[in-house]
Amino acid sequence: MSYPALVGALDSDDTFHARQLHWAAPHRTVTDLRTIWTTTFHRDLTATRQALLNHDWALLCPSCHHGRLLGTAFLVPGVGHALRDTGPAIHGNLHWPTADVAKPEWMYLLHEPSEQVLVYEATVHRRWLPHSSHRLDPDQPPPVLGCGGHxxxxxxxxxxxxxxxxxxxxxxxxxxxxxxxxxxxxxxxxxxxxxxxxxxxxxxxxxxxxxxxxxxxxxxxxxxxxxxxxxxxxxxxxxxxxxxxxxxxxxxxxxxxxxxxxxxx
Known part of the structure; x- marks a missing residue:
């Protein structure tokens, strides 16, 4: 089952820019973002962020190569099915009420300093609740400082x-x-x-x-x-x-x- 979501990037001061993602399967969205980052953009997180924020999305599908698309979507190779004629990205804050647009249930944000995907879920009170965090490279340990911390x-x-x-x-x-x-x-x-x-x-x-x-x-x-x-x-x-x-x-x-x-x- 898929749920409407937002996908984008976390900026400073808990603000974010995000795009609508109409079909977001919770069990695979993080995996898709990892594939887009590693395979499509060769671990360039800035390029990954920009590509995601260029369009609203019907679904992410980094492995799609076929010509059969959903509705008015068009294929962005290595990323997914993008929607035509969409407006600007949503600018929000984690402490503001959730957007009414598409009534998203989940939000997936790239966090560049930590190279993580931060996942939030929308509550009945229209607030974002932290759900989980996932390293883009799960096999790479976090860098250790001389103090012994990460x-x-x-x-x-x-x-x-x-x-x-x-x-x-x-x-x-x-x-x-x-x-x-x-x-x-x-x-x-x-x-x-x-x-x-x-x-x-x-x-x-x-x-x-x-x-x-x-x-x-x-x-x-x-x-x-x-x-x-x-x-x-x-x-x-x-x-x-x-x-x-x-x-x-x-x-x-x-x-x-x-x-x-x-x-x-």
Missing amino acids: RRDGHRWQPAQVTLLGPPTPTLASYHAEVCTAPHPRGFAIARFTDDVADQIATHSQNAAPPWGPPLPRLRRDGTEFDLVWTNATVRVARDHDGRLLIGAHLLPWQNASHDGSHPA
């Missing part, structure tokens, strides 16, 4: 000033960094640094300025790399996929600084 699960890097928490109060020393925006255990900031900032931290830690000293390790440059050095142990600082240094993300108690100052030279 880019598609709310983890993002953003610029920040960080400082070390040291007894009895936080130090005034702060450094330019990028911190992960997702929550992490113990509430400490997960920070990454450029080599230049790491050199600053190494200099200050070698001078034993507070809050360094037991039990915090010192940072030491070793050629092109850096080590965290305790009295009886040395640990090589890891780099993430972007080449940034994860200086003690699991060892040093970084926190977001409440000011914009930097450590004096």
Whole structure:
């Protein structure tokens, strides 16, 4: 059984652009969108979005090659049966009432940043209710950030000033960094640094300025790399996929600084 639906793309601020899809079988629509993305447009999500928004659709059928069409539809090879003489795409918001046009029961939206199809169902109160999400490539794991989180699960890097928490109060020393925006255990900031900032931290830690000293390790440059050095142990600082240094993300108690100052030279 098929149900009227909308198909399109999610924009910023929960707004979307979508087209009518008159025959949308819930058990195959996501599969059809995956095929259109991978086979027809060779994983070009921008081109996939544009093709879907060019027309209203009788049905999606990326494998259709025959000339027999439904009503006034015409074949768009690799996509489906498009309808002639349709108006502009529907512009809506997930928080607005559902469209009266065709009384859609489902909505399938491409989400480009996460490379997912987001599925919504219309409620009796004419609101969109999130139903499910599906990766366009179900076999490809989400990219992992250096913090151990996934880019598609709310983890993002953003610029920040960080400082070390040291007894009895936080130090005034702060450094330019990028911190992960997702929550992490113990509430400490997960920070990454450029080599230049790491050199600053190494200099200050070698001078034993507070809050360094037991039990915090010192940072030491070793050629092109850096080590965290305790009295009886040395640990090589890891780099993430972007080449940034994860200086003690699991060892040093970084926190977001409440000011914009930097450590004096």
